[in-house]
Every structure is written in structure tokens, then in C-alpha cells.
Amino acid sequence: MTQFLQVHLLTFFPPSNMNRDDTGRPKTAMVGGAMRLRLSSQALKRAWRTSTIFSEALKGYMGERTQRLGEEILKALRAEGVSEAQALAIARAVAGQFGKLNEDETPARIQQLAFISPDERKAAFDLARRYAAGEIPLPEKAKGKRGKANKVESEEEVEAPEILLLRESDTAADIALFGRMLADKPAFNREAAAQVAHAITTHRISVDDDYYTAVDDLKRPSEDAGAGFIGETGFGSGVFYTYMSINIDLLIRNLGGGDQARDLAATAIAALVEAAATTAPSGKQNSFAAHGRAGYILAERGKAQPRTLAGAFAKPVEGGDIMDASIGRLEEFREAIDKAYGPTADATKVMRVGGEGSLADIIVFAREGV
Template identity: 45%
Template sequence: MTTFIQLHMLTAYPAANLNRDDTGAPKTVVLGGSTRLRISSQSLKRAWRKSDLFEEALAGHIGTRTGRIGREAAKILLDSGINKKDAIAWAKSIAECFGKPKTEKEKDKDPLIETETEQLAHVSPVEMEAVTTLAQKLAMENRAPTADELELLRHDRMAVDIALFGRMLASKPAYNIEAACQVAHAFGVGETVVEDDFFTAVDDLRNESDDAGAGHLGETGFGAALFYTYVCIDRDLLTQNLNNDMDLVNRTLRALTETALKVSPTGKQNSFASRAYASWTLAEKGTDQPRSLAAAFYSPINGTNQIDTAVTRITQLRQNMNQVYGQQSECIDFNADQGKGSLVAVLDFICS
């Protein structure tokens, strides 16, 4: 039986624009007939995996998502004195290991453009190291890579963020990794009114006697909400993806959980300083089929005491679902708003 770990979090953000749409406004979703603020799962995962907390906990085990692997190899070859034509050709063959190289349409503007891939590839540290080592070897021996040397992808020593969030390589499906962690879009538990902040900037060197007007005018959208975030982790798949390295599995689980509870998306942080820790979290562990508890908030929570009401609703829904479906998953929670429970206890529960 598969062991699932589920995290349910409530995080309160005041005025914020953490995740923007194509117009620059905060992303939203209509739920239960009312508009809510939304933070995409992509935004959350990006913020978590690039955070100092995550990187410090798992240094040396975090991958790189890029389309410039071949370009990096080309730089090594060119810096070593290999002529440009050969350097580009050899680097392009390296890039082809990870995806389809870009076309030559912009070749005149940037000769190295064809060493980049059209799609981003998520590569592990050992794979990046293999690319660097191969480029250095080719430069030293002044020759093209062999077919065997271009087998640069690996299953061993997998990066933790690839193990968690997966990767898809259309040209090399044997090296695809199924994601062990699923992250839902976070949404506000109450109805949202997206507002516009009209702002001005003053030119410090402009004399008021000459022109009392502002040096710049602008506006930006924002909103405030208590967000519900749901994360589901297939512990067995994570263990498989990390080649049964149990120490690394537990370090990954602890780092991901703490990061999800503490790290905010980076959108408009300089404008709003909208950083927050989760006010409440519930962690579940067991072999029952996982399920979100988002249904607790289809009817929006408006007015005061949003956190207390949200906790009551989600707790009651979980109890009702367990009763109806006969589920037996263990759980633990903490409530920072009331000073009950602790982060350490949740982390220990997840990894036990």
C-alpha cells in the first residue's frame, strides 16, 4: 500500500500581489460563485525550491531548470580556444541530449542560439557536472563527442526537486520522472475584491517652484486573503525517485514542509512586504487515498474571525469524511494563532 503525506495550510496575507496574471493583476479563481485570490502551484513550487531555507537544507541535491545547457558547454569550449564553428556544433550535440535545439532564425544576432533547447530541461547536479566534465575533455582533446559520451542523463543521484516535482523529456522519455509531490493552487477562503493602488514617485532633483507634479504615475493591483494550500506527497514514489536513500528522503520531507509553511511567493514583495508563515496546518499520513479539503470553503467565509471559522470548517469536514469513508489516516496539527502545537512536532510526525 502507498503511504501518502498530506498537508493542509491556512496562511493569511494582507495587501499583496504574490502571483500576477498577464495584465499585472493578482490571479483569481471563481469558487462557489464568488471570486477569490489565487496563487498558482507553479508560483509556489518555484518560491519553495529557490528559497534559502530549501537550498541550505539540501545543498548539493537541488537541480537546475534551464534551456541553456548547451550554451554553458559552448562557453567552456570557446574559452579553451576551440574555434567557434566546432564549439557550436559540439555544444549543440550536447544540448540535443536534453531537448530539441532552437532553430537558426536568430543565428545572425546570436551564434550560440542553436546550442539552447526550445524547452527548459530540469537536470540534476550530477548531470550538470557530467556536461561540464565532457566539455572540458573535448576542449583538451580538441575533438567532437562520441555517442557513448553523449549519454549524459542519469537515474542515480537524482535531484530532490526533480524527485518531488518530476520532469518530462520528450526526446528521452526513459529519463522522465513522475512527480512524487502534487501542489494545488492556493485560494482565498473568503470573497475577494481586487483593488488598484494608485501611486506616484517624486523626482528628488526637481524643484517644486519649476514643477510641483510627480515624476512618475502608476497603479498596481492587490488584494488580501486567508489562503488554503493543499500538498500531497507520495512517500513511496519519493523514496523510489531518490533511489531508497532514506536519509535524503527524510531531509527532503522536512525541508519541503518547513519551506511550504514559511516561504512566500516573491511577487511584488518590495512593494508590499507580504511575507507570512502559515497560521494553521494539518498534516495527515496513511495509506488512505488522498483528498483535498477545499470543499470546506466553497461557501466563502466573510467578516471577522476568518481563521477560527476556517479551522472549524476544515476540521469538521475531515471528521465527516473520515466517518463516511471509514478513513484511518493519522494526523497532527498546530495553530500558531492560538499558540498550540509546534512545527517540530509536525516535522517529526511526517518523517517518523
């Protein structure tokens, strides 16, 4: 049966605006009839994936999410003395494997963000250089017809070269964890091994407004006393419940299977857990420095169907010590739901700041399940 690792974190963040909505205010959610602050799963995953912890632990085993692979190839070919027309045709032929190409002033750029592994990137540059050297013929439709500013006037699509660049599995740990979708190449989509919930505060909140001014340093006393700039930004504070579930078997398969994949999976899980406990989204951090660390972590390992413990906070937590009350509510709910449905975990590990365990203990426990 499939082995799952589930991680539950409670983290206090001081006044901050780490994840904004379209109006610039902190994201929120109505839960149990009470307004809560929210950190989207996208913001959390982005912060963890780009953290120093994650990127250093997985150096050489991380993909790139970009539309600009073709432009990078175009730049490299120009530097190697390939003519502009040929370089652009080659860049389009290669980049077209990762998605539909633009037909405007950026003809080497694909229209969607594509998650590209290191293996695929290397294969793409190798293929481009083989085209440039004349080792293999360039597909005729890749050449296209161009007018001003290299705009593609032909409506013909770029044909895929015979040498396939895309991989069904590889050593890109972040793609293996978080998955990818290639709209034009669905056969090479990757199912995410890690599921991450939106984090919510365990208690009701209100979003406050910070009215601020900036003073012109060169303004003379004889001038008016007004500020050089006036602004307003929203902020909020609270204890956030964060939940993620990792399908360990799927992660290993996404990484190609075998002992090397298992070792890489263990490193990826350890880095993800550490990043989740210590890294916050980057929004407005220069203004608020809300670099919180988890005050409580519950890690569970087992073969039963994963389940969130967010239901512990359907009724907002109240009281003076919100962190302590949230921990108590989570543990009570976990005991109750396991009594009703049977235990989910075969093994658990807890870290509580000021109490039992450490982050190092949690990381060792997470690696042991791989």
C-alpha cells in the same frame, strides 16, 4: 501499500500581489459562486524550491531548470582554449541530449526548459571535455554547417553520443519531488512525488486598486506640482488554504532507492514543509512585504488515497475572525468526510498559532513517515 504525507495549511497574507495574471492583477478563481484570490501551484513550488530554507538544506542535491546548459559548456570550452567551431559543435552534441536545439543565433541553446540534475550536469561537462581532448569522436551531424553569427543552416539533427547523460533516477531532490518532462526524451521523464494545489482564499474577496505616484527628487518648487510618475496596481488580502500530497515511496524511488535515498527524502520533505509554512511567492514583495506564515497546519500520514479538504470552503467563510472560522470549517469538514469514507490518516499532527503544536513538531512528524 504506498505511504502518503498530506499537508494542509491556512495562511493569512496582508494586501499583496504575489502572483499576477497577464494584466498584472492578482490571480483569482471563482469557487462556490464567490471570487477568491489564487496562488498558482507553479508560483508556490517556485517560491519553495528557490527559498533559502530549501536550497541550504539540499545543497548539492538540487537540479537546474534551464535552456542554457549548452551555452555554459561552450563558455567553459572557450576558456580552456578550444576553437570556436569545435566548442560550438561539442556544446550542441552534449546539449542535444536534453532537448531539440535552436537553429538561430543561439545554436547552443535548447528550445525548452530542461530540469537537469547535478549528476547529469557533471556528466555533460565531463563528456564535453572528452570530446575536446579527442578521447572519443564527435558525431558528424553535431558539426553542422554554419553561416553568419554561427547560425545553423543544416536541418540535420544532432546525434546522441554513445555515452548516455540522462538518468532515470538520481540525487536531485527537487526533480524527485516536482518531476520533469523532456518532450524529446520521454523515457527520462520523472513523475512528481509531490502534488501541490493552487491555493485559494477561504472567503470571497474583491481586488482593490492602488493608485500611486513617484516624485522627482530634483524637481524645483518653481515647476509644476505634478508627480514624475503615476501608476496603478491591483492587490488583495485573505486567508489562503494550501494543500499538498507527497507520495513517499515514489520520492524514494526517484532518488534511486536505498538508505541514502531514504535519508535524502526525509531531508527534502522536511525542507519542503518548512518552506511551505514560511515562504511566499516573490511577486511585488518590495511593494507589499507580504511575508506571511501559516497560522494553522494539519499534517496527515497514511496509506489511503489522498484527498483535499478544499471542499470545506466551497461555501465562503464569513465573520470577523476569518482565520479562526476557517480552521473550524476545515476541521469540521475533515471529520465529516472521514466519517463518510473512513479515516484517510493513520497518524496526524496539528500546529495552531496561539494554540497547540509548533512547526518543529510538524517537521519531526513529516520525517518520521519516511
